[in-house]
Amino acid sequence: MTVTQFVIASAVLFSIGVYGVLVRRSAVMVLMSVELILNSVNINLVAFGALHDNIAGEVFALFVITVAAAEVGVGLALVLLIFRNRKNINIHEVDLMKG
Amino acid sequence: METAVFIVAAIITVLSAFGVILAKNPVHSVLMLMATLFAIAVLFVAQDAHFLAAVQIIVYAGAIVVLFLFVVMLLGVDLAENLRVEPIGGQRPLAIGATVATAVLTILLIIVAASDSSKPESGDLAGITQETGNTGVANLGRVIFTDYVWAFEIIAALLTIGVIGAVLLTRRAKQQEVEEEVVEKEGGQL
Numbered sequence: 001m002t003v004t005q006f007v008i009a010s011a012v013l014f015s016i017g018v019y020g021v022l023v024r025r026s027a028v029m030v031l032m033s034v035e036l037i038l039n040s041v042n043i044n045l046v047a048f049g050a051l052h053d054n055i056a057g058e059v060f061a062l063f064v065i066t067v068a069a070a071e072v073g074v075g076l077a078l079v080l081l082i083f084r085n086r087k088n089i090n091i092h093e094v095d096l097m098k099g
Numbered sequence: 100m101e102t103a104v105f106i107v108a109a110i111i112t113v114l115s116a117f118g119v120i121l122a123k124n125p126v127h128s129v130l131m132l133m134a135t136l137f138a139i140a141v142l143f144v145a146q147d148a149h150f151l152a153a154v155q156i157i158v159y160a161g162a163i164v165v166l167f168l169f170v171v172m173l174l175g176v177d178l179a180e181n182l183r184v185e186p187i188g189g190q191r192p193l194a195i196g197a198t199v200a201t202a203v204l205t206i207l208l209i210i211v212a213a214s215d216s217s218k219p220e221s222g223d224l225a226g227i228t229q230e231t232g233n234t235g236v237a238n239l240g241r242v243i244f245t246d247y248v249w250a251f252e253i254i255a256a257l258l259t260i261g262v263i264g265a266v267l268l269t270r271r272a273k274q275q276e277v278e279e280e281v282v283e284k285e286g287g288q289l
Binding site: 004015028069 | 102105109112113116117119120125128129132135136139142143146147148150151154155158159162163166167170171173174190191194195197198199201202205206209210213238239242243246247250254257258260261262264265266268269
């Protein structure tokens with residue numbers, strides 16, 4: 001069981017998440033792609049923690065999960081507010097602060 | 100056996116991650132996200148991170164995905180976006196190119212680094228490794244509440260602030276509602 005395969009799987013997952021963030025237009029879908037990215041980071045943390053026989057990797061993965069939960073809560077609240085004001089959640093149309 | 104578990108879980112992870120970003124119906128995306136998270140939990144178990152796998156399923160699949168599902172249902176499932184229209188010309192091919200290039204480059208780097216030294220030397224890790232040979236749940240709890248207790252407290256504060264912020268953002272102020280009603284009535288009378 002080498003660490004390389006876990007890191008490669010995590011890299012693929014990260015790339016898929018980045019593609020989702022770049023391409024999808026619905027704000028909810030962008031948030032879900034961000035979740036994919038955070039999960040790939042978690043795989044990395046756990047893999048290197050196991051490689052170094054260090055529990056810190058798991059601790060940080062736990063913290064990442066907690067921050068992701070907070071981020072989703074606030075992010076979805078913002079999405080709801082945008083929907084309430086504009087009747088859609090297309091992030092390309094939210095350009096009020098565009099310079 | 101371990102390799103077989105990894106291969107199956109990794110294939111499910113990647114395929115359902117593609118499902119997340121490619122599905123037209125948002126509900127299908129959410130369900131695919133749940134499949135991805137379950138497969139990642141299996142990957143955690145394969146690395147002896149049992150507590151993290153449980154947390155992954157309870158917090159992610161049990162709470163975050165349900166939250167996503169609630170918002171998708173609240174905003175209307177028929178809000179599926181038209182993927183044909185591109186606001187920025189050539190955005191999609193560019194994104195595919197950049198993503199594939201990043202993935203290939205990263206994987207090549209990983210393979211090169213792995214062939215360089217598959218196992219790190221113990222001398223290099225003197226500063227990093229604190230606990231050796233302990234990866235149990237009890238040790239995890241001990242480390243969180245001793246070495247990382249400040250990070251733990253700050254995370255607790257962050258969660259509280261996040262919840263309060265979410266409630267404040269989505270709450271409609273009562274004062275404002277009353278004022279709006281008054282304005283509407285006056286507008287009707289005039």
